[in-house]
Amino acid sequence: VRAAVLAATLAELAAVGYAALTVEDVARRAGVHKTTIYRRWQDRDRLILDALTDHVAAEVPMPDTGTIEGDLLELARALVRWLQSTAGQAVIATMVSGVWQQPEIAEMRRRFYADRFQRAEPMIVRAIARGELPAGTNPAALIKAMIAPIYLRLLVTAEPIDEVTADQAATMALAAARAGVLGSRGVEESRSREGETARRLDG
Amino acid sequence: VRAAVLAATLAELAAVGYAALTVEDVARRAGVHKTTIYRRWQDRDRLILDALTDHVAAEVPMPDTGTIEGDLLELARALVRWLQSTAGQAVIATMVSGVWQQPEIAEMRRRFYADRFQRAEPMIVRAIARGELPAGTNPAALIKAMIAPIYLRLLVTAEPIDEVTADQAATMALAAARAGVLGSRGVEESRSREGETARRLDG
Numbered sequence: 001v002r003a004a005v006l007a008a009t010l011a012e013l014a015a016v017g018y019a020a021l022t023v024e025d026v027a028r029r030a031g032v033h034k035t036t037i038y039r040r041w042q043d044r045d046r047l048i049l050d051a052l053t054d055h056v057a058a059e060v061p062m063p064d065t066g067t068i069e070g071d072l073l074e075l076a077r078a079l080v081r082w083l084q085s086t087a088g089q090a091v092i093a094t095m096v097s098g099v100w101q102q103p104e105i106a107e108m109r110r111r112f113y114a115d116r117f118q119r120a121e122p123m124i125v126r127a128i129a130r131g132e133l134p135a136g137t138n139p140a141a142l143i144k145a146m147i148a149p150i151y152l153r154l155l156v157t158a159e160p161i162d163e164v165t166a167d168q169a170a171t172m173a174l175a176a177a178r179a180g181v182l183g184s185r186g187v188e189e190s191r192s193r194e195g196e197t198a199r200r201l202d203g
Numbered sequence: 204v205r206a207a208v209l210a211a212t213l214a215e216l217a218a219v220g221y222a223a224l225t226v227e228d229v230a231r232r233a234g235v236h237k238t239t240i241y242r243r244w245q246d247r248d249r250l251i252l253d254a255l256t257d258h259v260a261a262e263v264p265m266p267d268t269g270t271i272e273g274d275l276l277e278l279a280r281a282l283v284r285w286l287q288s289t290a291g292q293a294v295i296a297t298m299v300s301g302v303w304q305q306p307e308i309a310e311m312r313r314r315f316y317a318d319r320f321q322r323a324e325p326m327i328v329r330a331i332a333r334g335e336l337p338a339g340t341n342p343a344a345l346i347k348a349m350i351a352p353i354y355l356r357l358l359v360t361a362e363p364i365d366e367v368t369a370d371q372a373a374t375m376a377l378a379a380a381r382a383g384v385l386g387s388r389g390v391e392e393s394r395s396r397e398g399e400t401a402r403r404l405d406g
Contacts, residue, residue, distance in 0.1 A: 095358065096299055106361035113360045144360065145375060148351035151359050155298065157316045157347065158309035172348055172379045179378035181371075 004030045005037055009051035014086045018094035023047065049108045053115050055087060062119050068127035072174055075123075076146055076166035083154065083161065092154060117143055134180045141182040146173035207233045208240055212254035217289045221297035226250065252311045256318050258290060265322050271330035275377055278326075279349055279369035286357065286364065295357060320346055337383045344385040349376035 008030035012021050023044050027034040041047040059082045063074040082088045117140035124139040133142075149169045153159040176182050211233035215224050226247050230237040244250040262285045266277040285291045320343035327342040336345075352372045356362040379385050 109359070109361040141371075144352060144355055147359070148355040149347060151355055152347055152351040155358050156312070156350070156354050158312040168344075168384075171384045175379045175382035175384045176375045179382060181374045181378045 001030075001032060001036065002040070005032060005040075005047070006051040006054055009047055010055055010087055010090075013048065013051070013094075014090040017090065017097060018048065019097060021048065045104055045108055049111060052091065053112055056082065056112075056116070057119065059085070059087070062123050064123070064126070068123070068130070068132045068177075069170070069174055071123050071127070072146060072170035073167060076150070076170040077163055079147060080150060080161050080163065080166040083150070095155065113140075133177050134183065136183045137177050137180075138182055142173055142177050145176050145182060146170055204233075204235060204239065205243070208235060208243075208250070209254040209257055212250055213258055213290055213293075216251065216254070216297075217293040220293065220300060221251065222300060224251065248307055248311055252314060255294065256315055259285065259315075259319070260322065262288070262290070265326050267326070267329070271326070271333070271335045271380075272373075272377055274326050274330070275349060275373035276370060279353070279373040280366055282350060283353060283364050283366065283369040286353070298358065316343075336380050337386065339386045340380050340383075341385055345376055345380050348379050348385060349373055 005026065008026045009021070012026050012029060016025070021044065023034050023037050026047065027037055030037075037047060041050060060075065060078040063071045063078075065071050065074055083092060120139045120143045124133065124137055124142060127133040128135055128137060146169050149172065150161055150165055153161050153165060173182075208229065211229045212224070214232060215229050219228070224247065226237050226240050229250065230240055233240075240250060244253060263278065263281040266274045266281075268274050268277055286295065323342045323346045327336065327340055327345060330336040331338055331340060349372050352375065353364055353368055356364050356368060376385075
């Protein structure tokens with residue numbers, strides 16, 4: 001049941017978008033009663049978060065190629081391929097649709113990325129153990145450094161993305177990590193100030 | 204007249220947003236006739252592009268501190284301050300309002316960033332002449348590397364931005380540039396493929 005409901009949620013997201021998605025339509029598409037969905041996921045946003053988290057974990061898995069360079073290249077390429085897929089395009093459309101900045105969505109986004117950064121941790125731990133990255137390299141900082149130029153092109157500068165974009169993003173993040181500027185200290189400092197500004201920016 | 208019209212355009216943008224902005228309202232606010240505006244700017248989008256380009260050039264000027272590190276830190280901090288200003292918030296709101304992905308806006312965005320990258324060029328040329336950056340460092344690639352993590356926090360991961368964000372972004376871009384991964388070759392390769400994918404992503 002869980003897999004059918006999550007697949008139906010993604011299909012609805014791609015078909016009608018985040019704003020118009022209803023639990024009723026997901027239930028109809030999955031062939032279950034909507035109370036089944038509410039019992040398991042409580043609300044629409046938790047359902048969508050679960051569907052996206054699961055889907056991205058499957059479509060953009062954390063690689064284990066034997067080198068951090070290989071891992072980052074594979075991860076960046078998988079992300080670009082996913083962003084070009086129907087589901088990825090639906091998520092991008094949601095990002096720019098006007099609902100993305102609502103506080104409850106901001107919370108969903110944070111939880112989604114917290115999950116992604118946690119999944120990336122073993123990859124970074126292995127790279128540090130192999131002596132490829134400085135000790136203390138922060139997994140979240142490294143993943144963000146890698147995905148940032150890809151989303152910049154999509155959301156800000158209006159440039160196309162392709163495999164070259166992915167490779168440049170991976171290469172840049174790796175260079176920054178090797179230079180030791182993606183350590184844990186800077187990230188912790190930044191985190192300590194978040195309480196202060198988070199309300200203003202999300203509200 | 205030009206300064207008054209551009210100031211009125213920014214004020215309207217902040218007040219009503221991109222979608223609702225009209226040349227009539229800008230004319231009324233600036234105390235000029237709307238034909239004066241159409242004669243000079245042809246259409247609404249060119250007016251907005253000119254207003255934003257001018258405004259950002261003034262509010263986020265390209266620094267000349269004597270070192271590339273100082274320049275990038277100052278530039279990143281000025282960008283973060285501007286993004287937190289009324290005008291910056293209006294632009295961010297436009298980015299996520301649903302109109303941002305229209306092809307004519309995509310063209311505006313490209314022209315805006317082409318102007319920014321061109322303005323950044325002397326800063327990079329000086330840094331290369333001082334031996335601080337590898338020859339061939341691409342100004343657009345460096346500026347994009349620096350702004351990418353800031354926009355990622357704003358638009359994707361829903362994290363607050365502050366001076367620490369700015370300093371981390373500048374430090375990361377500098378590390379990547381010093382490692383020689385922001386050279387001109389990769390960027391040109393990427394550009395040659397743009398024709399192929401630009402239509403699909405903007406359309």
